[in-house]
Amino acid sequence: MLKQYTKEFAYNLRLSYPVILGMLGHTFVAFADNIMVGQLGTAELAAVSLGNSFVFIAMSLGIGFSTAITPLVAEADGAGNHKDGKSALKHGLVLCTLLGFSLFGVILLCKPLLHSMNQPPEVVELAIPYLDLVAFSLVPLIVFQAFKQFSEGLSQTKYPMFATILANVINISINYLLIFGSFGFPKLGIVGAAVGTLASRFIMVGYIWYLLKRKDKFKPFVTNFNFKNIEKKVMKKIISLGFPSAMQMFFEVAIFTTAIWLSGVLGKNAQAANQIALNLSSMTFMVGMGLSVAAMVRVGNQKGLQNFRELRRIAESIFFLTLLLEVIFASLFLLGRHWLPTIYLDVDDIANQMDNTEVIIIAAKLLLVAAFFQISDGLQVVVLGALRGLQDVKIPTLITFVAYWLIGFPVSYYFGLFSELKSTGIWLGLLLGLTASAVMLYIRFNYLTKKLIKTKSDVPSH
Template structure:
């Protein structure tokens, strides 16, 4: 056990800024949900519906950008600054183009809202919100390129600072524009969208300044330009990035399907689903941060060719994740009736019946979420370790099978054709995450077992 626990301090040192940075992303949504939730359950459901389209596109962009981290980490482990510079340049070009394409795709998909059996009042509120949040995908994916590069060099603090800044901007603008405070116009959900857009632009500006001001980055960002592209490097990033994007897409898409299925059940089940999903997303970011630590450390060891140490380091991160997720499971289990009250004005007499129903449904969903904390954390950390090994194709197939051949059919049947309804949807999510964690872990054991036994 000491072989693994002695790595905990460094794992935590590396992962903490990443976790805080990712929590910052989620906290933007948390602030939107809490503030918009004060307007009513229809407004909260509208933000949920609008974000469901954006989250699908965002999963592709963020998933693709993760290709930058293991390539930079491997170059850093090998002491090859020139290769690290090439990865940054080409990754930034690809992420910029992808951000623009995803923005266009969301706009083209927007009319689907009218054909999804969603409440009409929710759709009417969601459409103007979606227009602005979709545009924020462009600066968000550009920021991801900078973020993944910085993390590949084990400089995880700067993206964290960027997301802290984004949260300050978002909360201030939400306060001013959602409720019309201090003489500003009262824009409701549109005000929340403006806050998100401006916050994400702020993150890009911050990272651009940091990369040009800090000496540790200067050798990498010199001569940064869109014209200096090479097909082999573009192909290398795309071959690693698109399977990673699909992995994240398959997971996010099944949670998005849960949002849409909840909308078929009504605005209150959809609002409850949004509350449980937002809380689960916040704990998931701890697993994501440890997954980035696994990707960085495994990528470094791969660059050094030290496979026994690679396996030991990865296992130490898996063990840390298990301990942490057991704690979160206990928080959800014992706090399931209290946590949903954060999002709604319980004392509002006009919406009291709706609010109480939402809280009751959300508490049932958090009971299921308590159990899938463990599976969710383990699968994302093992996936990070596999990305560090630059193994992406088989894990992509695994995530598809787990979420869409196992999880989704169960969610669909139990949610829409049994009395379990919202709880049934989340039981399907639990099965998909559990299947994914088991299969990905077996894949990691198989690969590293071969690497350890191969001749030096």
């Protein structure tokens, strides 16, 4: 019985590991920034968290939107139709570039909100110059996403991974030189971290384009674009797939961002602790994200073949694999919850010793909750990937809204600000929202696949 699921594990991991490493690369940029900035003090760490909270919301819309390119390219590739594949990339690039600039503009307009959000004043002061540069880095990041999703649609998951690794090396090098003013460079503090992020994202776009252009198979797709000829029909198709996907990602990222803001109301130490626990759990979440892409690609393939029993078996093997991996991560969080937060802070810093100790105590409590929500978080994103493979995007968008905003958020708000639980209360709301999302999405998947299998078996064969 189990063997029919476990025999798929090796292939699923092979398909998803470059995506996981690429996703981890994005998170690792934040991880490196956090560790380096954490050496400056808890106010600086809280400022990066506050600045990034705006960028993450915008980034979720950009990344969610760009996922529409993958199924269109995969479909064209399956049909051997180069023209449609190139058209999906070209129109995707136009839309992603416009979206990048629009989101940058929106963040600039929202900047005055920082002063009226009841956040610690010294944190706001530090966050504003950091936010300007990191917000602009959204433009190259979302353009990179268009190339990444195109590449994954052609089952080439390694190129985006190489580009992300290069971006990390550049980011960490620039951080080291500019945050601390090493080797005679100016000491810019957290603005130095923002410069590193911006530069590395521009280089990332150039590098993935270079990799694709170099290979004969991909060269015709990524060269000689005619941007004068933009078709309404293709634009509409990308938007109709991309918009619900962007909203699903937005609803989830927005609730985590709200957790950052609620923590800020509790003070800079609560906010720094929240940032540590969030950064750690977002790294393990990337494994779920990678497996979610595997689910989307494999379910999409089986849907094309109209083999719905096989589709269900393969999807459930990915859900099972995710569950096993997330249980391992949960155990690591439980065992390491007192030690992991110390990586982010200078424990020997006498001047900030009281703050640092408080941050570590709060973060350890949050990691206790994070251990359990790992499991729900991983499962909900993988089921969401399977539903995208079925091109079922509207109902899941509604499910994510209900789970995070009607179930999770009220609990976070009430227990975070009006009970003794404080930070832990905020995270209990997140746990509840993610669990509700995982359960409801699985019910949806179960219903759809059973219906497809039944419809297929009711059709008389000739």
